[in-house]
Amino acid sequence: MDKPKIFITRRLPEEVIDPYKSKFDIEMWPEEQEPVTRDVLLQKSSTCEGLLTMLGDKVDEELIQQSKNLSIVANMAVGYDNVDVPLAEKHKIAVTNTPDVLTETTADLAFSLLMATARRLLEANQFIKENNWNHWAPLMLVGSDIHHKTIGIVGMGRIGEAVARRAKGFNMNVLYHNRSRKPEAEEEIGAEFVSFDTLLEQADYVVCLTPLTDETKYLFNKEAFRKMKDTAFFINVSRGATMDETALQEAIVDKEIAGAGLDVFENEPIDAAHPLLGLPEVICSPHIGSATKETRYKMMCMSLDNLVHHFEGKPLISPVT
Numbered sequence: 001m002d003k004p005k006i007f008i009t010r011r012l013p014e015e016v017i018d019p020y021k022s023k024f025d026i027e028m029w030p031e032e033q034e035p036v037t038r039d040v041l042l043q044k045s046s047t048c049e050g051l052l053t054m055l056g057d058k059v060d061e062e063l064i065q066q067s068k069n070l071s072i073v074a075n076m077a078v079g080y081d082n083v084d085v086p087l088a089e090k091h092k093i094a095v096t097n098t099p100d101v102l103t104e105t106t107a108d109l110a111f112s113l114l115m116a117t118a119r120r121l122l123e124a125n126q127f128i129k130e131n132n133w134n135h136w137a138p139l140m141l142v143g144s145d146i147h148h149k150t151i152g153i154v155g156m157g158r159i160g161e162a163v164a165r166r167a168k169g170f171n172m173n174v175l176y177h178n179r180s181r182k183p184e185a186e187e188e189i190g191a192e193f194v195s196f197d198t199l200l201e202q203a204d205y206v207v208c209l210t211p212l213t214d215e216t217k218y219l220f221n222k223e224a225f226r227k228m229k230d231t232a233f234f235i236n237v238s239r240g241a242t243m244d245e246t247a248l249q250e251a252i253v254d255k256e257i258a259g260a261g262l263d264v265f266e267n268e269p270i271d272a273a274h275p276l277l278g279l280p281e282v283i284c285s286p287h288i289g290s291a292t293k294e295t296r297y298k299m300m301c302m303s304l305d306n307l308v309h310h311f312e313g314k315p316l317i318s319p320v321t
């Protein structure tokens, strides 16, 4: 019997792919850094049976309509806002993601951004590099305390809870907001469920960890930033379009909030000309929430294992619906 034809939209390490070669006829975009072009993605998906996609690959109506043999999209991310899931379902195309394996790693990055922003670590680094460290001074590069402050987590899911556990280690007071309450998080972590507005008003650190959906698009807008304390920081490790970047920039310039730590942006990649990068109160990273070697390898294997399960008729490891 012919092996199922798989297209992988980015070059993954041979050592990861090798064990799967006996199961699939694998084709792979040859670049690790550069994303697959839209033309090639459309052309390959029109003939393959399985796609292994990255978060920047749009699996939309155009692609789905012309992919007559496609029966599964294994997205190498926990977020799947790049895939039109209802349409895929309608076309009997399964969609999988990579939950759990990246939870702790992404929480580490979220907390790193929070700490780096509060304690002005990048400014401090730059300060020495620019030869400005001539004396010690009582108020030189003073930042904000983290311990015993209030963190407000919007999107208390897997990663949100992992961030809350870190916050507890710093003796922080933990508030959270979701559409539904999580009694186990309240009991285990001591997190307090509050309304979105209360969270904005009370938190010293507002951390966004919701998925990007129609409901969460631009959730953090002018009004939201206005409700935050002028000493508070905004940390976003979810998806860029959950925030209005212009409103965020204005809120920082107008001193309505103290700063931001951002791993995600509405239109990625951003370049050095992005207005938020010009603000000393903002620390940015290039969507590296899950970027440790251990975790990325697990995400690759989980995506490939989902493909194996699908084509062997076994239950999927992590279907999105």
Ligand code: NAP
Residues within 6 Å of the ligand: 078, 079, 080, 099, 100, 102, 103, 106, 154, 155, 156, 157, 158, 159, 160, 177, 178, 179, 180, 181, 209, 210, 211, 212, 213, 215, 216, 237, 238, 239, 263, 264, 287, 288, 289, 290, 291
């Ligand atoms: P998860 O377990 O599904 O958690 C998401 C949480 O958001 C849920 O608790 C959900 O609770 C809440 N939520 C959903 N819609 C909401 C809304 N409208 N208002 C308030 N809360 C809402 O997902 P996860 O594994 O923690 O991942 C969260 C997101 O992080 C992913 O979707 C992805 O976009 C992002 N992420 C980014 C990186 C990175 O590299 N920066 C890495 C991994 C993940 P309710 O359903 O009760 O509302």
